[in-house]
Amino acid sequence: MPEVDALKAKEWEVGIYQEEIAAGQGIKIRRRPATGLPPHYVGPFEFDLQNEGNTPRNILEAIIWSKDVEVTQRKEKNPYAVLKKLLDKAPPARDFIGALKKANSRTSFPGLIAEVKKASPSRGVLRENFDPVQIAKAYEKGGAACLSVLTDEKYFQGSFENLEAIRNSGVQACDSAIDAWQIYYARIKGADAILLIAAVLPDLDIKYMIKICKLFRMTALVEVHDEREFDRVIEIEGIQLIGINNRDLETFELNIANTKKLLEGERGQKIREKGIMVVGESGLFTPADIAYVQEAGVKAVLVGESLVKQEDPSAGIAQLFGKDISL
Numbered sequence: 502m503p504e505v506d507a508l509k510a511k512e513w514e515v516g517i518y519q520e521e522i523a524a525g526q527g528i529k530i531r532r533r534p535a536t537g538l539p540p541h542y543v544g545p546f547e548f549d550l551q552n553e554g555n556t557p558r559n560i561l562e563a564i565i566w567s568k569d570v571e572v573t574q575r576k577e578k579n580p581y582a583v584l585k586k587l588l589d590k591a592p593p594a595r596d597f598i599g600a601l602k603k604a605n606s607r608t609s610f611p612g613l614i615a616e617v618k619k620a621s622p623s624r625g626v627l628r629e630n631f632d633p634v635q636i637a638k639a640y641e642k643g644g645a646a647c648l649s650v651l652t653d654e655k656y657f658q659g660s661f662e663n664l665e666a667i668r669n670s671g672v673q674a675c676d677s678a679i680d681a682w683q684i685y686y687a688r689i690k691g692a693d694a695i696l697l698i699a700a701v702l703p704d705l706d707i708k709y710m711i712k713i714c715k716l717f718r719m720t721a722l723v724e725v726h727d728e729r730e731f732d733r734v735i736e737i738e739g740i741q742l743i744g745i746n747n748r749d750l751e752t753f754e755l756n757i758a759n760t761k762k763l764l765e766g767e768r769g770q771k772i773r774e775k776g777i778m779v780v781g782e783s784g785l786f787t788p789a790d791i792a793y794v795q796e797a798g799v800k801a802v803l804v805g806e807s808l809v810k811q812e813d814p815s816a817g818i819a820q821l822f823g824k825d826i827s828l
């Protein structure tokens with residue numbers, strides 16, 4: 502077997518092993534398509550054996566596969582050695598959780614993480630005249646404690662340029678990661694926090710990424726959607742901020758009762774004992790929705806669609822909370 506095929510075969514074996522670990526933790530999302538078996542030779546002819554693992558099973562898997570390719574290409578252009586030199590020049594990370602706590606005690610409402618997103622896979626384009634800095638400023642004026650800035654270009658029409666521009670105008674920003682390289686890159690572009698999705702990342706990756714965040718004084722917001730993810734994540738040392746997503750990222754189904762369900766009984770008890778702050782994420786449109794997740798136990802909320810669609814996102818915040826929270 503030629504040397505390059507031996508390497509391909511090894512990569513394939515490692516991939517299978519990693520997938521077994523992830524599957525053992527209930528993770529259904531595969532990080533990349535199965536590379537398939539190494540090419541099969543019959544005389545001078547090469548046959549690529551196709552298998553059914555080469556098609557994404559849902560949109561989240563499609564996003565992850567595309568992100569994996571993108572990160573690999575970006576890494577080639579900007580390897581760790583280059584990023585490490587740039588880290589010192591990045592503006593220092595600001596206290597994301599501190600900002601949420603401060604807003605929570607100032608307003609008695611959950612601290613607001615307002616999302617700067619032009620489009621999403623579930624809703625398409627949310628705002629045609631999209632000026633990220635103007636939206637960020639409106640959010641800040643309206644009383645948002647932090648911002649979540651989407652950097653994915655293909656599915657959310659975001660960019661790292663947006664993150665950098667917003668950071669320069671003085672607000673706290675957050676991005677999502679599937680690879681440690683993205684944390685380095687986001688830090689250089691000014692992110693104070695990073696989103697880690699438990700449906701995608703095995704425990705070991707989450708632990709490793711939390712360590713990197715600590716090193717950079719960044720906050721890790723670890724997102725869960727169901728009981729199994731919650732129970733995995735709650736046992737990971739060093740977790741300070743958990744997000745409960747009300748949107749099933751595989752089916753797009755939205756149900757804000759998900760936050761309540763995951764915070765009931767023993768799970769809620771554990772969260773309180775460990776002093777972990779919980780963020781209620783997605784599908785929040787009215788003051789009643791905010792009151793509902795607050796009653797369930799969240800001290801912060803992550804809101805995108807209902808704010809970004811408003812002509813004046815600042816007024817949209819007051820409408821969402823039923824009160825001006827900027828004061």
Ligand SMILES: O=C(O)c1ccccc1NCC(=O)[C@H](O)[C@H](O)COP(=O)(O)O
Pocket residue numbers: 560561564616618621622623624746748750782783784785803804805806807
């Ligand atoms: O929103 C989507 O369609 C989506 C699809 C696949 C992966 C992630 C996705 N969204 C990220 C989020 O969870 C939301 O942007 C965030 O929680 C805000 O939600 P909303 O207030 O409902 O816009």
